[in-house]
Amino acid sequence: MYEPMAGVKIELNEDNASRMGITNKTLEESMMLRYSNGLEVGTSWDGKYGTKIFLKSSKADYASIEDVLNEEIPVSYGLNKVKLRQVADALPVWHDGQINHRNGIRMATVMAEVTSGKNVIEVTKRMNEQLVRMRLPKEVKLSLGGKYGDDDGALPEILASLIASIVIIFFILLWHFKNIQMPVLMLCCLPFCLMGTAVGVFLTGSSLSMTTVLGIVSLMGILVRDGIILFDYAIEIRQKEKLSVEMSVSESSKRRMRPILLTSFAASMGVIPMLLSGSPLWTPMAAVICFGTIVTLLYIRTVMPVLYAIFIKN
Numbered sequence: 019m020y021e022p023m024a025g026v027k028i029e030l031n032e033d034n035a036s037r038m039g040i041t042n043k044t045l046e047e048s049m050m051l052r053y054s055n056g057l058e059v060g061t062s063w064d065g066k067y068g069t070k071i072f073l074k075s076s077k078a079d080y081a082s083i084e085d086v087l088n089e090e091i092p093v094s095y096g097l098n099k100v101k102l103r104q105v106a107d108a109l110p111v112w113h114d115g116q117i118n119h120r121n122g123i124r125m126a127t128v129m130a131e132v133t134s135g136k137n138v139i140e141v142t143k144r145m146n147e148q149l150v151r152m153r154l155p156k157e158v159k160l161s162l163g164g165k166y167g168d169d170d171g172a173l174p175e176i177l178a179s180l181i182a183s184i185v186i187i188f189f190i191l192l193w194h195f196k197n198i199q200m201p202v203l204m205l206c207c208l209p210f211c212l213m214g215t216a217v218g219v220f221l222t223g224s225s226l227s228m229t230t231v232l233g234i235v236s237l238m239g240i241l242v243r244d245g246i247i248l249f250d251y252a253i254e255i256r257q258k259e260k261l262s263v264e265m266s267v268s269e270s271s272k273r274r275m276r277p278i279l280l281t282s283f284a285a286s287m288g289v290i291p292m293l294l295s296g297s298p299l300w301t302p303m304a305a306v307i308c309f310g311t312i313v314t315l316l317y318i319r320t321v322m323p324v325l326y327a328i329f330i331k332n
Contacts, residue, residue, distance in 0.1 A: 214310025
């Protein structure tokens with residue numbers, strides 16, 4: 019967007035200033051501390067996140083020329099003060115603003131920070147509900163950036179990575195079991211992770227984000243690990259004890275349920291600190307792993323043995 023921007027030019031009255039002992043350096047330092055970024059005086063810490071503290075005028079961001087002229091300048095080594103209008107003139111100066119482009123199109127950016135403890139995506143969604151009601155000119159288009167826009171832009175890559183993870187899991191299972199039936203069976207069980215994801219997201223009130231997808235990938239790995247423990251032992255006892263498919267998977271469910279429960283609960287309990295932290299970034303991932311692992315245990319104990327008996331015929 020192109021528009022003129024206003025500034026202030028200060029011209030020092032040499033005669034008046036010299037009588038009061040004010041130099042260009044004194045004036046520059048006084049005005050710089052009040053109307054630039056200010057003077058850094060410390061850092062405020064919120065846990066491990068620090069926010070720098072600057073000292074500057076309360077009117078630094080919206081001062082008028084009258085406000086500038088009424089600024090008090092120290093004289094006599096700070097023992098007295100005079101108003102700026104007594105030693106200098108302040109004149110408005112106009113200069114061209116910067117023209118920003120994105121993909122060759124002129125644009126203007128409106129930015130804001132979300133307060134601590136708030137979910138960026140949720141706040142952006144509520145804000146977007148208000149923005150869509152605005153009546154903008156036809157030549158003006160509104161688009162969201164920041165974390166919301168980054169997540170949307172990264173979503174295709176994340177989904178591609180998710181698909182790549184599934185393909186890698188398939189070939190690992192194919193190498194392990196040395197047949198096509200077991201990898202296909204395990205892939206058919208992967209959608210069970212979505213139910214666990216839905217439960218975790220619902221109970222914690224989290225939103226779908228990049229870290230949620232990472233949680234789904236982790237949950238798929240946990241499900242595959244438990245499936246290998248269950249089915250590998252079913253194959254072993256079927257060969258050693260000459261049991262039927264149904265009896266072998268039934269015995270495997272009984273004998274291997276303890277290690278499956280212990281490893282799954284260990285994974286679920288391990289992310290509780292992350293879940294209790296309330297981090298908008300990592301809480302969705304922790305919710306998916308924590309609650310999703312518990313929910314998938316139900317499928318491992320009930321549905322997966324039935325699918326094994328249906329798929330494996332010999």
